[in-house]
Amino acid sequence: MHVNNRFQFILLVTVVSLFSSLYAQAQPFSLWYKHPADAWTDALPLGNGRLGAMVFGGVKDEHLQLNETTLWSGGPREYARTGAVKYLQPIRQLLAEGKQKEAEEMGEKYFMGLKDPDDSSYNIQKQHWFTSVRANEKPAAADFDDNNWPTLLLPTPEGWERAGLMGIDGALWFRTSFNVPAKWLGKNLVLDIGKIRDIDFTYVNGRLVGSDDDINKRRKYIIPASLLKEGKNSVAIQVINFYDKGGLVGVKSGARIFTVYPEGGDVDSVALDKIWKYYIQDDNPPAMPRYQADYQPFADLYFRFGHGNDVTNYHRSLNLDSALAKVSYTAEGINYNREYFISAPHQSVVAHFTAGKRGALSLQAVLGTAHKKYVVKKIDDRTLSISLQVGNGVLKGVGYLYAMATDGKLAVNDTSITLKNATAASFVFVAATSFKSYKDVSADPVAACKAALARNKNISYNTLKAAHVKDYRRLFSTFSFTVPAGKNTELPTNERIRHFNMQDDPALVSLFVMYSRYLLIASSRPGGQPANLQGIWNDLLTPPWGSKYTTNINLEMNYWPAEVLNLSSCTQPLFQMINELAVAGKKTAQQHYGAPGWVLHHNTDLWRGTAPINASNHGIWVTGGAWLCLHIWEHFLFTQDTAFLRSQYPNMLAAAQFFEKFLVKDPQTGYLISTPSNSPEQGGLVAGPTMDHQIIRELFRNTIAAAVVLKKDAAFMQKLHTLIPQIAPNKIGKHNQLQEWMEDVDDVRNQHRHISHLWGVFPGADITWKDSALMKAARQSLIYRGDGGTGWSLAWKVNVWARFKDGDHSLLMIKNLFTPAIDDRGREHGGVYNNLFDAHPPFQIDGNFGGASGIAEWLVQSHDGVIELLPALPSELPDGEVKGICARGGFVLDLKWQQGKLQTVKIFSKSGNTCKLKYGSNVSTLPTAKNATYSCEVRDGKLNSWTASFPAQMLKGRGKK
Numbered sequence: 001m002h003v004n005n006r007f008q009f010i011l012l013v014t015v016v017s018l019f020s021s022l023y024a025q026a027q028p029f030s031l032w033y034k035h036p037a038d039a040w041t042d043a044l045p046l047g048n049g050r051l052g053a054m055v056f057g058g059v060k061d062e063h064l065q066l067n068e069t070t071l072w073s074g075g076p077r078e079y080a081r082t083g084a085v086k087y088l089q090p091i092r093q094l095l096a097e098g099k100q101k102e103a104e105e106m107g108e109k110y111f112m113g114l115k116d117p118d119d120s121s122y123n124i125q126k127q128h129w130f131t132s133v134r135a136n137e138k139p140a141a142a143d144f145d146d147n148n149w150p151t152l153l154l155p156t157p158e159g160w161e162r163a164g165l166m167g168i169d170g171a172l173w174f175r176t177s178f179n180v181p182a183k184w185l186g187k188n189l190v191l192d193i194g195k196i197r198d199i200d201f202t203y204v205n206g207r208l209v210g211s212d213d214d215i216n217k218r219r220k221y222i223i224p225a226s227l228l229k230e231g232k233n234s235v236a237i238q239v240i241n242f243y244d245k246g247g248l249v250g251v252k253s254g255a256r257i258f259t260v261y262p263e264g265g266d267v268d269s270v271a272l273d274k275i276w277k278y279y280i281q282d283d284n285p286p287a288m289p290r291y292q293a294d295y296q297p298f299a300d301l302y303f304r305f306g307h308g309n310d311v312t313n314y315h316r317s318l319n320l321d322s323a324l325a326k327v328s329y330t331a332e333g334i335n336y337n338r339e340y341f342i343s344a345p346h347q348s349v350v351a352h353f354t355a356g357k358r359g360a361l362s363l364q365a366v367l368g369t370a371h372k373k374y375v376v377k378k379i380d381d382r383t384l385s386i387s388l389q390v391g392n393g394v395l396k397g398v399g400y401l402y403a404m405a406t407d408g409k410l411a412v413n414d415t416s417i418t419l420k421n422a423t424a425a426s427f428v429f430v431a432a433t434s435f436k437s438y439k440d441v442s443a444d445p446v447a448a449c450k451a452a453l454a455r456n457k458n459i460s461y462n463t464l465k466a467a468h469v470k471d472y473r474r475l476f477s478t479f480s481f482t483v484p485a486g487k488n489t490e491l492p493t494n495e496r497i498r499h500f501n502m503q504d505d506p507a508l509v510s511l512f513v514m515y516s517r518y519l520l521i522a523s524s525r526p527g528g529q530p531a532n533l534q535g536i537w538n539d540l541l542t543p544p545w546g547s548k549y550t551t552n553i554n555l556e557m558n559y560w561p562a563e564v565l566n567l568s569s570c571t572q573p574l575f576q577m578i579n580e581l582a583v584a585g586k587k588t589a590q591q592h593y594g595a596p597g598w599v600l601h602h603n604t605d606l607w608r609g610t611a612p613i614n615a616s617n618h619g620i621w622v623t624g625g626a627w628l629c630l631h632i633w634e635h636f637l638f639t640q641d642t643a644f645l646r647s648q649y650p651n652m653l654a655a656a657q658f659f660e661k662f663l664v665k666d667p668q669t670g671y672l673i674s675t676p677s678n679s680p681e682q683g684g685l686v687a688g689p690t691m692d693h694q695i696i697r698e699l700f701r702n703t704i705a706a707a708v709v710l711k712k713d714a715a716f717m718q719k720l721h722t723l724i725p726q727i728a729p730n731k732i733g734k735h736n737q738l739q740e741w742m743e744d745v746d747d748v749r750n751q752h753r754h755i756s757h758l759w760g761v762f763p764g765a766d767i768t769w770k771d772s773a774l775m776k777a778a779r780q781s782l783i784y785r786g787d788g789g790t791g792w793s794l795a796w797k798v799n800v801w802a803r804f805k806d807g808d809h810s811l812l813m814i815k816n817l818f819t820p821a822i823d824d825r826g827r828e829h830g831g832v833y834n835n836l837f838d839a840h841p842p843f844q845i846d847g848n849f850g851g852a853s854g855i856a857e858w859l860v861q862s863h864d865g866v867i868e869l870l871p872a873l874p875s876e877l878p879d880g881e882v883k884g885i886c887a888r889g890g891f892v893l894d895l896k897w898q899q900g901k902l903q904t905v906k907i908f909s910k911s912g913n914t915c916k917l918k919y920g921s922n923v924s925t926l927p928t929a930k931n932a933t934y935s936c937e938v939r940d941g942k943l944n945s946w947t948a949s950f951p952a953q954m955l956k957g958r959g960k961k
Helices: 003-026 084-096 100-110 119-134 445-456 461-476 493-498 507-523 554-558 560-564 568-593 624-639 642-662 690-710 714-726 772-785 791-803 807-817 846-859
Strands: 030-033 044-047 051-055 061-068 151-153 170-180 189-197 199-204 207-212 218-223 231-241 247-250 259-262 275-282 299-305 311-319 324-331 334-343 348-355 361-368 373-380 383-389 396-405 409-412 416-422 424-433 480-482 677-679 682-686 867-869 880-887 891-898 901-909 915-919 922-926 933-937 947-949
Touching: 030 493, 044 311, 044 334, 044 507, 051 334, 051 348, 061 348, 061 396, 061 424, 084 100, 084 568, 084 682, 100 682, 119 231, 119 275, 189 199, 189 207, 189 231, 199 218, 207 218, 231 247, 299 348, 299 396, 299 424, 334 461, 348 361, 348 445, 348 461, 361 373, 361 383, 361 396, 361 424, 373 409, 383 445, 396 409, 396 416, 396 445, 416 424, 424 445, 424 461, 461 507, 480 507, 507 560, 507 846, 554 560, 554 624, 554 791, 554 846, 560 568, 560 624, 560 846, 560 880, 568 624, 568 642, 624 642, 624 690, 642 690, 642 714, 677 682, 677 690, 690 714, 772 791, 791 807, 791 846, 807 846, 846 880, 867 891, 901 915
Parallel strands: 867 915
Antiparallel strands: 030 311, 044 051, 051 061, 061 299, 151 275, 170 231, 170 275, 189 218, 189 247, 189 259, 199 207, 199 231, 299 361, 311 324, 324 334, 334 348, 348 424, 361 416, 373 383, 383 396, 396 424, 409 416, 480 880, 880 891, 891 901, 901 933, 915 922, 933 947
């Protein structure tokens, strides 16, 4: 190559490189698609911390599925079991004697929390109802006339709720038929119909051929030859489902189902038609006893447009910088645009539609809900309302839909709002419930809706939008994370997920982080409820795990990124919940443990249940409240907000008081241990799980530290100080692993999704590189656990591998997390859906938050007394820039790195603390002033030559440091 040509080549590469870097910076953080959502997990989420919406973006029929964060089943009640404490010592004794089964049986019978309704009354009602629905077998008859029955496509893998039978529990009949060839006559046949939820009674030609009530059992029934005839034979199945998902759900393996074949082999088989007739016999079974309540969907808003479905130039997007969802397309030669947002300042869901031709916008707006009890009615000439009552609960909800149009004809009746021949229109939806507090349901949702609507009326769309964007950006703009764009960056989001690799699309990592921040802002705002298992979004009356607050990992994981990613204010709902749980948990501590303070087990709900639930082998777990107290201390460490610490310190103190009483001496080792408890969610009821001891140690340490800051309770703190070394320590087992239990019984083949005993590595700091032997043992444990898992499990591993300073292995977990949640065969597994929602499966939002937290751990770690920069940077992320990332001690940092090396650092000091920094093997100490900013360029891996910038009032006499 000639010199001049070589110079031009180098110049070109440099320009391209610079352009790529600038392009990465300019890339809008957005999700976008070329088609409407086919499923709920394709839709785009909007939220303001109280109201939520999933936008499907349909062309002719648009759907907004709506949520309001206080709409739950159940109601205020007692959760703690009076007198349970008298069984505490017997359970402990059984565990000490190695009688785990007996301890679990006693716990199940006498120690669990209360259900609503209670089991005894339910069992009587259930039997009476069951007898009544079984008394009618007429639909089983071979000649039964089912011509007027509707049809359903079977199987329904997610239950019939997803197939149009939302909210249906009870007894349903299904019918179809199959043809028997002459060569099969005289032979027994096998009817294979897969798994059924819950009970089935299966008939062929009017005769019962099988019945079962095991939802995990594949139904294969023998049809006696004597029942069969040549030609058409009828199949009728009565399915009885008392609660949750129901129906013929098939098998997950993809194997053939709905077949009939001769006994002895299925090579020669007849497939049943997948379209079945069905009939709802009785959809009012008695209410199932429940330990806790379920988060509920609120309503559905449909817009049915006057144009057809045949469109071009379709584009659907969610812009993270503005929290605006948009849909655009061309229909019949006319351009149409839609914008959606949920305003925090105006507490409303807003939709705005425009047509590119005057008078071309015609639509009908309809409100509906999954709840059985609801009324839609006209309020005035611009307003439609929906009122609903939660089934098996006390709460009521009301929503108002208000329409504004610049032209055209607007009409409202008791079923819909109709708009004809307009050019632009806006719709505002407000909603409220009768929830006032976890103890009070006397709020007036009608009055609340009227007040909310009054704040939105007579305000232009542009004004509403501007207020929304300004308010949202106040939170979102505090942080940015950019990396060079790859060749796949411009693809639709679903294709980016499917084709993800770091060479072609490293920017999907930064998009994921920014999306997670967006989701936290959307689902957790001051004054609202905390983000639940699904954030704020749920479309099912019986959502997975109740869409509650699981406190043995999932609720806490939701808030892992809040402090480090500069969204401290979004934690306010969590701390309000802690205040309430501390009150509710006081009674549980008294009734179940005879202890002061407060306790929380592994789940809670809107009504702040704190007692053990589900089953004794995993529900009796005592450290949920102690874990939540870590968030109190972390919030103080990041913000240095002493007033906040003073307000929350009583919760930390009371939690510590509980464990000071609860811990007992292990007769074999002499250590203080936590018993009874478990290591979530495996191994059953035990004495002394490692995770408990890690959490309790940190609770005691943090409470002592908080008391020192506040100058309180010196005598009790001294007592805690003496107790810490008496708690059973972390132990290394025979496989060089960190033991999960007191006994060295870990199975190295165990790849359970929970990595509970690694809590002390992350999110705790009970195990750090100050004790390299324990860190190496913890690392060995994680190697044994494997690299698979559900979405949130993978996210937890992202964080732990980062704490091990192994960025490449941490990135491997992100790659696994970015796996499409639904594979080419339609099977679901851990990963992400098309809208980047995390998959357990099904959807759980904790993996979004946990994954973002782990990526932040690549860039900054500050849990061990020093702020370490790029401690776990993956080799496949050599270039990037982060602004606004936070560290303990009250510091906000900007970092830029190239070719895997730190280039520049900027630090803003909130409180004027001394900043101790580490990069590689170099450690430096930087004295700071409050509200001052410090910058340096990194040379030879060293942090020096700091330049200070001070607020105007501090500039006098200041200069360079």
